[in-house]
Amino acid sequence: MGRAPGPSVRLKLTLSYAGFLMLTGALLLAVVWVFLLRYVPEEIVLTPQRSAPGVPWTPGPHVPDRADLMRAFAPKVAAMLVFLLVFGLVGGWVLAGSMLAPLTRITNATRLAANGSLSHRIQLEGREDEFRELADAFDTMLARLDAHNAEQQRFAANASHELRTPLAITRTLLDVARSDPRREADELVDRLHFINTRAIDLTEALLLLSRADQRSFNREHVDLSLIAEEAAETLLPLAEKRGTTIETSGDIAPTVGSHALLLQLTTNLVHNAIVHNLPERGTVWVTTSVHPRAVVLTVENTGQELAPHLISTLVEPFQRGTQRIRDDHAGVGLGLAIVKSITQAHDGALTLTRRAAGGLRVTVQLPVAPPGTDR
Template identity: 60%
Template sequence: MTRRPGLSVRWRLTLSYAAVVVVTGVLLLAVVWVFLLRYVPTEQISLQSGSVPNRTDLVRAFVPPAVGALGALLVAGLLGGWLLAGRVLAPLARLRTAARLVGTGSLAHRVRLPGRDDEFRQLADAFDAMLDQLEAHVAAQERFAANASHELRTPLAITRTVLEVARDDPEHDHSALVTKLLTVNARAVDLTEALLLLSRAGRRPTARQPVDLSLAAEEATEALLPLAEARGVALEVEGTAAHAPGVPALLLQLVVNLVHNAVVHNVERDGGGVPFVRVTTASGTLDGGSVAVLVVENSGQELPPELVATLTEPFQRGTARVHQDQVGAGLGLAIVDAVVRAHEGTLRLDPRAGGGLVVTVRLPGAGTPPTP
């Protein structure tokens, strides 16, 4: 689409200011004409001491200075308008410079407009806030791409190494080779599916239906019960119905990821006893609206707050509490965070007193429970 050439905003403001000044001058002269000159007689009046000027004489004496005054007002309006428009539009020049720098890929530049809190200052602050979010998002995407490349490269490198060893050793056990390749391939498939799910979970769903988080919790714990029994972890489910509008598959995946993460990252408590995972659901009100709450609590080692704050980042496994035999890409809580944000909810992670983690998910509640 071609753009038509035209006057700049500064010139348009200048002409507008000058027009206002000239029109004001014309109105003042019109007032003088209407309310003063109309009382001057048009005919010549003679007195003993001389003649009295009539309207024609006054017009001849008044018009040239009035025209000169209008010309001076026009020049003053143009000069003053040009200077005033430049001063008013100066913040836009800074915004334009910042936008051009952002267009070249420089996200570190900020406007930081000084002065009073006016409309331009608010616009500049909003632009800076947008750049802060954009820079953080780009940095997170770069970390994600680098970590994803590393994670996907690892099974490929293992596969290549195994195949090279088998090629150089004709007497290599082929059944062991196939088993190893199947294990590596399964991990690569799981990682790819997790990346696809993470991408899909970040999109805000349009078609929603009421989902009972308590039923999702029961289904998730039932599916993960064999894994928990194999690791010696006790699963507990309690609470009441908690209905939230959303996509059933994504909300079920949210619960599954939380419970799975709590099971595989669990360790035996220092004071003895069976490690546990407790899932609780509830519904309530918050700020005048209904909410559905899901809490997943697990035992384990002490977690520093600075580590807990990073657990929702992709590929962050929390190595301080990971078994050596644990597998996974570290996308479980990242997927949970994406699902929660897509459903306009909140996710909170807190270190548990005595060791372990407490994850609290709050989602907007459904207006009515689903029909049985």
């Protein structure tokens, strides 16, 4: 939106400083006039004194009256006001420039950020004041934008790689089938069906991740304990197939959010705990608890010992804490990334800690439903 150009803030501050200084000087001179010159009479009449006989009379010295003082006072007042005007303009210009210097740095940093340079930081020196708070807040915003931009670039690269892999395998299978007509068609169809299913799962996971990031969902009252039981019941056949036991417990945990997304969050956590578990006799614990300001969902599982430096990378897209699992339930590497996005979309907090005996403990903390929420 176009706007007409106006005077700069520095000029406005300069005129304000000079005007205030002129007003102060005028008030000071008015005080001098009121409390000094008003007591000087307009005309002083001296009564002649009689002189001694034979001595001629001579007039006494001239006593200045109000007119004399005005003639002497007016030029000095004019000179003083001119001096105050010049001093106010020059001093105000210098002071305004000094005060607005941090704002100039912030403006330059904003222009650099608008041109795509997110690595620049203001790093304003000095003590804490309004400009320092603004600069620190802007630096924090730039840091988050820079990290988010880098994360998006890594995500785009990983997603492109993951999507390209099934397409490349499909093309290879078709090329082999074309060059070898004797190859059985049923085997080719089965492998193509498996690869196509994996590609569809990956695409749906990407769409779900985008939906969670955009927070485009309706909020309703949900109970995390019921969602945990539903997810555990759904994945019970998979757990039995792998010889894993699922134990659910906890209190009623009311919160507000999307039932579908929170169910997806819990399902991803339980599925991840089942798949990345011991080869046999593994255990998954799913518990819920309620606190004064938050409800907590905890999914814990046995498994291999995880290196401490891997914990922070597990929530990144296409990252896995153990070796890639090659079976029908391996997932697409977006399970915990989707959990993180859904948690953030619900204004919650996600915490991952490794178990000393092996395995992982994942804690999701969400705001508790306010009292009186419709169930």
